Amino acid sequence: MAHLAAPAYPDGQLYANLRGAEAVALDPADVLARFLRALGVDARAISNDPVERAEMYRTRLAGRRILVVLDNAASEEQVRPLLPGAASCAVLVTSRARLTGVEGARWIDLDVFARAEAVRLLGRVGGEERVAAEPGEAAEIVRLCGGLPLAVRVAGARLTARPTWRLAHLSRTLRDERRRLDRLATGDLEVRASLALSYEGLKGEAKRLFRRLGRFDTPDFPAWLAGAVLEESADAAGLLESLVDAQLIAVSGADAAGQIRYRFHDLVRLYARERADLEDPPGERLDVLGAGFGGWLAIAERMAARVPGPCYAAISGSAHRPRVEWPPAEVEPLDWFDAERAALLSVVRQACALDLDELAFDLAGCLEKYFDIRGMYGDWSATNRLVLAACRRRGNRLGEAVMLRGLIDVVTWNSTPDEGDATSRFHADAFRLLEMFTELGERRGMSDAAVMCSWALTARGGQAEALAYGERALALAEETGHVGGQARAHVALAVARAETRDVARAIGHLDAALAAARALGNPRYETAVLQFLGIAYREAGDLETGARMLDESLAISRRYRDVYTEVLTMVALARLYLRQGDPRAREAAEASLALGREFNMSHHVADALGALGEIELAAGRPERAVSYLEQSVAMWRTRGWLSFLAAALHVLGQAYEANGDLPAAARARGEAGEILATLSAGR
Known part of the structure; x- marks a missing residue:
């Protein structure tokens, strides 16, 4: 910086290393004597009185354009006597500590090097050809030095002193945190010693x-x-x-x-x-x-x-x-x-x-x-x-x-499709969790686990058992005053009821869940319940109420930037719009698919693909419908939720038939029928 500023100060520069980072810093009176000699004052004319030296120094600088560089300053007390009184002069002070007591100063904090800068310094000190030969190791060395200029300089000096070393050897030695400061020392350059001077300058409590x-x-x-x-x-x-x-x-x-x-x-x-x-x-x-x-x-x-x-x-x-x-x-x-x-x-x-x-x-x-x-x-x-x-x-x-x-x-x-049957894993883990909370006697945890068991059983087609575990979860939640557990249990019961097409009782459970979520003051769960209510009313044929519930859910999701609930609401709206003949159906389904893929929501991705297939089939484009629905079916196989898989297979059969592939249509419908028969047996 001094070199850049020098042309603006044609009358010269004064430089002093004040040795603030060393055990004994320079006395400002000694620096004044040096500066006065540099300004042409005979040594015999320099007073022994520090105050008189400072006055003579300022008199000599008056009317001149001189840049004063005070490097490595220790304190404000050391710097103040060396400041010129002339506005025509400038002072550049460097210090380890921030000298906040220097009046009128403008501070510039020097940060660590960026990686590219640090690598260049390492090359200049340690050899540019060696750095170019091992660029990855050079980057690792400067990373381990944290971009600290002194540390990078020491690392380069160590390479210079050991021309047979590969950079990989130095980077390996620096990886050991316990010895890293030992390795960052060579000659009179030592990172630890430099830090010690700053540390020793602290008061006791600051050190602690x-x-x-x-x-x-x-x-x-x-x-x-x-x-x-x-x-x-x-x-x-x-x-x-x-x-x-x-x-x-x-x-x-x-x-x-x-x-x-x-x-x-x-x-x-x-x-x-x-x-x-x-x-x-x-x-x-x-x-x-x-x-x-x-x-x-x-x-x-x-x-x-x-x-x-x-x-x-x-x-x-x-x-x-x-x-x-x-x-x-x-x-x-x-x-x-x-x-x-x-x-x-x-x-x-x-x-x-x-x-x-x-x-x-x-x-x-x-x-x-x-x-x-x-x-x-x-x-x-x-x-x-x-x-x-x-x-x-x-x-x-x-x-x-x-x-x-x-x-x-x-x-x-x-979970991703390559992680196996999500529902089977869900079933095993939920029952293991219920066993753990039961052993611990944690009844609120038992309620939470029983809700998971209910969901897992519903997914596998065991609606009768799912309802039993949902009721058990609700009883535990009511017994322990676990309001959130009551909301979750009612939703699990609603999902199990919906699987058996008992939509009216499902809506009753969802109304109770919504009241509990609102009593709890939990808009996130309120959003989820509103989603299920919107879907339930849609399935009951009340599209107006369903749309209102879904719109309310979507507004809360976006207020909290809650992507998960937004994705499910968008795919539910897509199907509702499709029933209404609303052209917004495609936009909603595509938005749901994009967000689901971005956030790895496999369940909702499968659902969104199915919705897009239904939209394409309704629009008279069976070939495109088949493409979406085949992807949906493939994903539902990894999810393991039987009713969703059966529904996707049924629509895929319709798409195959519309596309002229009758054997494929028969296979898809046949498999859907077998799954539905299994589900009926579980009710």
Whole structure:
């Protein structure tokens, strides 16, 4: 930057390395004497009084255009005497710490290198031909250096000193986190020593906060974490800012919930952990992490209570929940989860790695409704599987059951065709879950599991048993005051009734489910019930009421950006529009198919393909209808829901016949008839 600015200052430059990163920084009086000599003052005329030196310095600079470069400054006290009084001069100060006390300064934070920049620096120092020969390893080295210029420079210097090394060898040595700072040292260049100077400049409480915050793996963190890990400190926020001023942590910016977020550079975090291992009591690590993790859990639990989603019973473990004075009441729960998503997933992973199973399953349970409403099924499945494994290792049966409950839901409705018969797996898992909750004596969980058993039995054609399990789930929910369980049980009973064409009783159950969902204040489940009501009224021939219910459901889905319920509502509307002769039928079905494929909703994709087949058949395009319906039938075979498969086969038979393929039509109708006979036997 000084080189770029130099042409604007024709009277010259003054440069001094103030040695702020070294054990003993330069005395500003000595720097003034040097500058005065450079400006032509005879050494014998330079006063021993620092104040007189500063006055002479400013007098000499008056009216001249000179650029003063003060490199590696230690403090405001060191810099102030070296500032020229003339407006015609400029000063460029570099420092490890942010010198906030320098008046009138404009600050420019230098971030880490981008990958391409870091690779170029590595090539210049370590050899461009070597970097070009192993580009992947070069990228890995700069990743492990975190793009930190000093670290990349040290890595390049190590390559220069060892011309026989391949880059792959250096990258392998740097992968060991415990030894990485040891490897990033050569000659008088050492990342650890550079960080130590910043650390030693901190006050005691700030040092302790630095060590404690370094324990967390999260990519970033909010300000309240400082207070959570320093419970007795009244000035945690001030200590946090002192770490920012020392350039040991960085401000990431404001998040969606209005929080200021902070982050560690990876190498700085490693150094913080080194200091913690050396300076703090051995047992403190889990206490510090427990306090921070518990803070996230305490907030997540409060926020999750306000997120609409599945009406599961809130079953929690015994993890510590410290008091955290955040967030303000006006913060929207979904905004908070959006802001904290990466941190929360990191906390769950770290808790599992440390066998903190109670905390892991509590926090993962708080995430389920958020994952559901945002359509983050991959995150939901991966998180629950990870925590489920941790709970099994620790013999935590309650945590295992809670994680299995959510996992069953996400895997059943969002599995891919190559994962086998979804309904058979659903049946086995639901009954296993019911057995687990029964062993634990958790009756609200038993209600939730019995609902799943009812659905699984309905899908396989066992409507009589499905109704029995639905009634059992309802009784358990009423007995325990589990209002969400009552809503879910009524929906399961409605679905079982609908399979037997008992639409009137199905509507009665859905009316009861809607009342329970509204009493619970859960618009997400209200949306789902309205969907089923819209479909039921459509099947009863009341298209006007059906459309009104579906439109209301769709409005709530879009308000919450809830893709899952939107997809089902769109395909239900497509079939209703088809009956009304409304040209919007195709648009609704195509939108449902596109969203279903985007979010891997296999059940709804199969349904949308069937709806498009019906639309094409009604439009007199049997060949296109066959194409859609064959895809639908193939997917329903992997789903295993017999009544849906039979319905798709029946329409496919009609499409084959309209297309002139009578043998294929007979086969499709014959198979549909066999399935319907099986279903009749199960009633």
